[in-house]
Amino acid sequence: MNFDFILYLIINTLVVVAISPLFVSLIKKVKAWTQGRQGPSVFQTYFSLIKLLKKEVIYSPNSSWIMQVTPFVTMAAILVAALFVPLVFVPEPIGGIGNIILFLYLLVLARFFMALAGLDAGSSFGGMGSSREMSISSIIEPTTVIVFAALAFVFKTLNIFDMFVLTSGSGLPATPTLILIGISLFIILIVETSRIPVDNPETHLELTMIHEGMVLEQSGRNLALMELSAAVKMTVLMMLLINLMVPFGLATTLTLAGMLIAVIVLVVKGSILAGIIGLFESSMAKKRFFQLPSLFAMAFFFSTLIIIIEVFS
Amino acid sequence: MIETAIVVGIIRILFVGIIITAAYIISTRNLLSVVSVYALQSLTLVCIALALYSLEGSIVLLAIAVVTFISKVIIIPYFIATIQEKIRIKRDIEFHYLSPTSSLLISMALMMVIYMALARIVEGTPVRESLFFFGAVLGISLMLMGMMVTFSRKRAITKVLGFLSMENGVLLFGMFVTELPFIIEFLIIIDLIILVILTTILSVGIDSTLEDYHKRLHRFHLLIEPEEVS
Secondary structure (H helix, E strand, C coil): CCHHHHHHHHHHHHHHHHHHHHHHHHHHHHHHHHCCCCCCCCCHHHHHHHHHHHCCCCCCCCCCHHHHHHHHHHHHHHHHHHHCCCCCECCCCCCCCCEHHHHHHHHHHHHHHHHHHHHHCCCHHHHHHHHHHHHHHHHHHHHHHHHHHHHHHHHCCCEHHHHHHHHHHHCCCCCHHHHHHHHHHHHHHHHHCCCCCCCCCCCCCCCCCCHHHHCCCCCHHHHHHHHHHHHHHHHHHHHHHHHHHCCCCCECCCCHHHHHHHHHHHHHHHHHHHHHHHHHHHHCCCCCHHHHHHHHHHHHHHHHHHHHHHHHC | CCCHHHHHHHHHHHHHHHHHHHHHHHHCCEHHHHHHHHHHHHHHHHHHHHHHHHHHCCHHHHHHHHHHHHHHHHHHHHHHHHHHHHHCCCECCCECCCCHHHHHHHHHHHHHHHHHHHHHHCCCCHHHHCHHHHHHHHHHHHHHHHHHHHHHECEHHHHHHHHHHHHHHHHHHHHHCCCHHHHHHHHHHHHHHHHHHHHHHHHHCCCCEHHHHHHHHHHCCCCCCCCCCC
């Protein structure tokens, strides 16, 4: 492990933690605008997180150690997963870092503990949220695997770092296969982060909540960790999509100027994507639970098509 | 003259556009957007025809582009959109035989079968590697996907749209594979048929399933069946 890589670990983690609340509030802002409201400030998520961090933690008397461990396990798993997606510059991959299969497993680990914590406190809302989350993830999981398999087929590598080097080296903004992969990844992004056609992140209504149901029993700094991990997860998936589709600006060597430019470009690109997500959410209503497979089928269709094209031609 | 490689790249991206619109038409339940997506699909076809024209310089392609643009991007979507405003149906949630999800999965299998079948036919010829092979595959798949829309939807208006998108598949196949003048004649005939269907529908009303439609034909004395022997 060399100096560059350690620096990468530190910078990447700091950047992702610093910018992810911004994107969350940006999406909220765009949604407010489309509804004709002013909306909260773009720094509101930072303020809420700081407020939550100062508050005390209360555990339900029925809960076990799962409840105490979950926020840390979730945050740790998501932060390690965040290391797999270079945000500012792409170093030489070391060990298993950057492996696409491990990346998926880390996301699933976080989700597993979140579902356990939902069940742990014994409240009916949490149980319902966990049950819904698990049924959705059992449907979306094959699609996710197929989409990432298509990625691996297109780039002929299992390492995300190598994929980024390839796309930023080619300079082409988007080839036909990448457009299809982009759509599939966008659907995955929407589903994995529980956004509108799947789940409404803004309500605490019994009928609809999935993600919110699971974190209902969390309080204080544990809640802050859960919210932050959700934001980081969203940012990581967004960056995966962005850096594959429009790799412009990503530094491949370690220079101060290059990194500064990369951070600025990153924030701009991320904000644009956040705007797109906000518009997408505003343009449609939440789907009925049993209609969700048609959304996944779209992603499945496109990525299988890519695999067919790649295998046969 | 534009560079060949760039044009080929553009055509490939347009292919992707056609796949996306076809998948959307097959799986959506929102009637309003189906029409605009159909218009978009036709527009993509126009762009492909223009790109091919810049490659080959055949004047027929230009003619196809113009005819398609006028009929399928402007006139037909306009007609259907006006009808929709009148009948105030916004969603199509009734399906025969297949749900949207399963028809999407089946169309995937269809595409694969067509790909393999055509690959076996043209194996060894120079066509195998080219754009034209892929265009042919896409054309036939689009045709079959349109067919699937036609038989899996209950509303008459979506049936017509499925038929129209099927015809787009024929056009795509024609542009890439067969002789062109014949295909233009074929096109015009099909367009006439569509116009006839549209006008019947306009006069009788399409806010109904086909069974319902039959009853209306009776009511307006447009269809007289032989009287039953009592």
